[in-house]
Amino acid sequence: MSAPGRTEAPPAAADPDQIDPAVWRTAFTIIVGTLAVVFDTTIVSVAINDLTTALHASLSTIQWVSTGYLLAMFVTIPVAGWAQSALGGKRLWILALGVFFAGSVLCATAWNAPSLIAFRVVQGIGGGIMMPLMITMIMQAARGHNLGKVMATVSLPASLGPILGPVLGGIILYLGDWRWLFLVNVPFCLVGGWLALRNLPDDRPAPGSRTRLDVVGLLLLSPGVAAVIYGLSRVEGSAGFASAEVLAPLFAGLGLVGAFVAWALPRAGDALVNLRLFRHRSLASSSVVGFLLGITLYGALFLLPLYWQQVRGEDALGAGLLMIPQGVGTLLSRRLSGRYTDRYGPRWVGLVGFAAVALATVPFAFVTADTSKVLLMAALLVRGAGVGVATIPLTGAAYIGLGHSEIPHASIVIRVAQQLGGSMGVAVLAVVLQHAAGGAHTRAALTGAFGEAFWWSVAFTAAAVPICLLLPGPTRAAPTVDPVEVESAVPA
Template sequence: MTTRPVDATLWRTAGVLVLGTFMATLDGTIVAVGVDTLADRFGASVTDIQWVTTAYLLAVVAAVPASGWLAARFGGRRTWLTAVGVFVGASLLCALAGSLPVLVACRVLQGLAGGLLPPTGQALLARAAGPDRIGRVISVVGVVPLLSPVFGPLAGGAILGVADWPWLFYVNLPIGIAAVLLGLRCVPADDVTNPREPFDFVGAALLSPGLAVFVYGLTDSAVAVVLGALMLAAFVAHALRARTPVLDPRLFTRPPFGVAALALVVLGASVFGTMFLLPLYLQRAAGLDALGTGLLLVPQGVGAAAGSLLVNRLVDRVAPRTLVVSGIGFVALGTAAFTQLGPGLPDAVIAVSLLLRGFGAALIGAPVMTLVYRNLEPAHLPRAAGALSLLNTLGGSVGTAVLALVLQSRLAARGADVAAAFADTFWWVLGFVVVAAAGATKLPRARPERESADA
């Protein structure tokens, strides 16, 4: 396989597309340090206020399956620009919300637009880069979803230090406007690949609501869990018969997509779940303010940046399994300390643990996405990108909902010992990581050059 250099034009395109991804993923976490503030402002419990985060993630899950169809029907560039515009408008509505139900509803609209940005941007980028350059490009831009859970709380803490909570959403306006203007100039137009392809309304009506009902049931109703599971089962049965399903379940039976999917689901649960739990612990149990919480989370971003630099050098030379299993090991090592949260755990230990988690996460995401994209035809990129984004976000939403439920039960069991309740909950996060490790051992052993030669 001939290797072309990554030129300035491709980097400019990548920079603009990743700006949209950064905005969307940032908004999934920027409210993390504001959870306590929002709970006080709206008089909400932990299980109620977590819907400000979970509703956004579930809306993302609802939108992602449609991203491939929209790109094929209207073009990826047009879909991406429209999604950015809707996201900016929804951000303004969030800032103006006067009650928790209204805020959650506006977060749903925001998530529907935000859910289109990462998969559409990744598909446009993969098409522009080609198989020979996608590994090097994705290793750099792929770090953005890992940095957002860090910069989100940091930005949120800085904002809440000088302004009220609506500014958590006003901050999206200048970023979104800049993304639209730059996108019109720097992102090349793409062809409409299938303008007559019908949309799978039946599949969309079963998949997205089924996921939402299932996750809602995890925090509130066993009946909803069963109903959601039945809807998802009905979706699978429908998708196996449909000509163009909104999400093709057969993708998960094709190596290496199945184990790659598991790795991304658990990575999402670990990253988003920790970014829900840890800021809440630092404010409620450790007594830090919003800005102090955000600053303590910075090492995770430093680790992610360092891991991205390493992956950029190794992604074309080292077997995916080696990188991913190593990354999971670092994430597990970094998570272990959080199972011992309490007054005796120094801030330095928390900082080093976050550094390890960020470094390890960077070794997981980029190799997994590169592995999948290298083995696909350009026409299949939008749907595959949508599936990968769906899985990562699904892991985040389910992980957050499960961990909120576990935390609520542990707080009730532990009483005044709030730190111990959080420590108990982090054992579940560590369990997620162990599951990911088991799946990652099934990834290919061969180096990328050998895979290309064999293809």
């Protein structure tokens, strides 16, 4: 209590450059659970040959261990926004993490290929909800403040997963049984679930405030996106894009997505995904750049291990270990990128990041069978740093100017754009490599084919550089506040 006649000084204003500890607590809690999903998405990729032997199945059958997982993810991603409004973020996160945990344990007990594929679908259902929900919950907690610093933390597992996942998978297969590829998820799920119960705020919706599920939109968008991804996934093992096995699902999927666009635009926020948010230049430009980032990241991740194995004679573990410099570069660049994004805005930081990735990919376009590994690993270090620099401003820029209730829709859009880009990148570069390597009977000819494919990767990355100019410039983002919350805060 203050002495009579004295007035207490008002509390000091919070430093706008300091992030609320509650935001860090939410981010750490969610990232722990997310690590299981982001590593699992790529960790199985190095185990395909081992699984064909262990489960006595053909390669075409075992490929569905990865394809089924990805398709299940894409079927459930569009539902994340509605499910959060119906259950609340905390309860939905724990439920999705539980589904992923159950799928992981079941995968480790699989007795044949069909059972493993079915259990991977269970995993994909949980992972499809978790990935967009991760960004949504943290961005809602941050409320538009210090997006660069926040995204430097949030997007760390999503960026490192594709890079370090194959390394972890190679180590597990070298030391133990394939079942540990799935059991390694268990600690992340258990600790992540405990932290979520303890740290995440209870944000269950008020009675009567739940939104109705857009069933028509769900029946159009989810199978549409899944069909596009399935069609692209068949490019590598078929006669390129001209194959009916590719074109039939691809055009069917595009038709369904087009029908969803026609259905959703007039309905705005009542649709499964609010497509009117594309009126925000920040989200529209981030989606395009995110699509190209998916091509840049996943396309090169398709080429690089193949180069190390087919041209340089490395095994799966050796190829994975040679990818470590790229992960180190990503890790080292993130904090600096977040700081400069908050200071100078996403536009210039993103442009520098993509330019660095393009330049660092050029040495691989000149590779020979005897190119110095030290030189290539140095290029991978720079390339990884560029990926880290480009990812943070891109992800944060998408949410600038959006309201609290619009963030879940934006998260779905960004996630789908990046994954479609990744699938397109792998498909296109697979066709380029197959065409260039057709009839190659010498190692020099095969090396030249890889060089041509890497030039395509450079071109895709360079295309993102001018588009980065459409990203927001330097500005201090205002907090994202839902008008409903403001209304409810006004005294009656």
